Amino acid sequence: MRETYNFKEKYKQFVIILLPILVTQLGLFAMNFLDTMMSGKLSPSDLAGVAIGSSLWVPINTGLSGILLAITPIVAQLIGAKQQAKVSFSVIQGLYLSVVISTVIILAGYLSLDFILDNLNLETSVRIIAKNYLVALSFGIFPLFAYTVLRCFIDALGLTRVSMFITLLSLPINFVFNYLFIFGAFGFPKLGGIGAGVASAITYWSIFIISMFIVHKKAPFNQFKIFQSIYNVSFAAWKEILKIGVPIGFAIFFETSIFAAVTILMSTFDTITIASHQAALNFASFLYMIPLSISMALTIVVGFEIGAGRYKDARHYSYMGIAFGVLLSLFSGFVILLLRPQIAGIYTNNPDVLLLTQQFLIYAIFFQLSDAIAAPIQGALRGYKDVNVTLIIALVSYWIIGLPLGYILGNYTSFGAFGYWIGLISGLAAGAICLSARLYFIQQKYKSLRLKAS
Structure with a gap:
């Protein structure tokens, strides 16, 4: 990371940081994508079971690991302020x-998983697959969350290509173990959708071990001596992380959990509808990695500039990121429109699921534009360490506007299952509008601070 002086330099630095993040996010999501796709090739029940399991796991994972994303702006601002000596302590905490x-996630799952699944009115085979998929995956939770911290540290230094390298190494691991445990190849047990959970746990351990080795041994990370000092637990440091991270995590949770809630509410529909919905939603979520990556890149560059007191540069990066998001969303929407049959064919060979998935994908196109605006703005606001209002916006937009509207349209109109998607689109659009207003307010605030300083 370095100071930039014109648009060309900013563009170059932003792209250098963004592209590895994008590859990394696509790679990480590819694990869930592979789980869903490969399970769907076995049977609709396996696809539906993994769909339900993923719908429960993804919001918990993204929401609670989102708390740890606070490490990125904390480290980025320390680097921008040239306080490198404090970095190791923050990472260890x-x-x-x-x-x-x-630990909290595992205990909560142990106490509540059976109760949740028992109240979803699932077919017996789908329930068994969903439960055991999550049980198998839980053996990788500790290394996954520890990896999140190390990745935030790596990315905050602007060396996002290292995270990309780790993720690219993990993909063949995930694919191989999926193949072995889902289909029972080469004498391994044929576990179906449950095998996808086993493969994910193994992959989580792999990326943690690789990242720990790099941080400890390779330059420039080893100069921070992350693992060479033993620090006592600091509740003051935890408070700083939680003060920033809890609003980030819950904002992410409110956004991702609405999709899980819709999938759960749709459990009253037949297995074909659940499988089709999940296949389309999985692909839409895969494309969401584009604006999410822009969001993460903006947190790094905006945090760096704010730490250095260059408020005008932070504002310019924000605009650049939003423009990137909108342009790429238009392209991804065109891809969905043009290639719907081929996209649906990735997930299933079942003709009924294939046809219905294509219909759901039409609605997925409208997700793209709202996400392209909202996600980059969230990233920019995290760079400013402005996170509390984002939490409120997420709660209102998704749970007070989006979900109730979707429930009404899904159950009391002729839209049926598609009504839930219309509700989701409405919630995302409301969030994008409110976040735009918040970013403008924060930028005007920092503009005033810059004028007073001068």
Whole structure:
């Protein structure tokens, strides 16, 4: 990371940071994508079981690991302010906190999973697959959350290509173990959708071990001596992380959990509808990695500029990121429109699921534009360490506007299952509008601070 002086330099630095993040996010999501796709090739029940399991796991994972994303702006601002000596302490405290969060998730799952699944009115085969998929995956929760902290540290230095390298190494691991455990190849047990959970847990351990080795041994990370000092638990440091991270995590949770809630509410529909909905939603979520990556890149560059007191540069990066998001969303929407049959064919060979998935994909196109605006703005606001209002916006937009509207349209109109998607689109659009207003307010605030300083 370095100071930039014109649009060309900013564009170059932003792209250098963004592209590896994009590859990394696509790679990480590819694990869930592979789970869903490969399970769907076995049977609709396996696809539906993994769909339900993923719908429960993804919002918990993204929401609670989102708390640990606070490490990125904390480290980025320390680097921008040339306070490198404080970085190691912050990272280690993040690792301690990751262990606590992981423990809470596992205990909560042990106590509540059966109750949740018993109340979803699932077919017996789907329920068994969903439960055991999550049980198998839970063995990788500790390393996954610890990896999140290390990745935030790596990315905050602007060296996002290293995270990309780790993720690219993990993909063949995930694919191989999916193949072995889902289909029972080469004498391994044929576990179906449950095998996808086993493969994910193995992959989580792999990326954690690889990242720990790199941080400890390779330059420039080793100069921070992350693992060479033993620090006591600091509740003051935890408070700083939680003060920033909890609003980030819950904002992400409110956004991702609405999709899980819709999938759960749709469990009253038949297995074909659930499978089709999940296939389309999985692909739409895959494309969401584009604006999400822009969001993460903006957190790094905006945090760096704010830490250095260059408020005008932070504003310019924000505009650049939003423009990137809108242009790429238009392209991805065109891809969905043009290639719907081929996209649906990735997930299933069942003709009924194939046809219905194509219909759901039409609605997925409208997700793209709202996400392209909302996600980059969230990233920019995290760079400013402005996170509390984003939390409120997420709660209102998704749970007070989007979900109730979807429920009404889905159950009391002729839209049926598609009504839930219309509700989701409405919630995302409302969030994008409110976040735009918040970013404008924050930028005007910092503009005033810059004028007073001068």
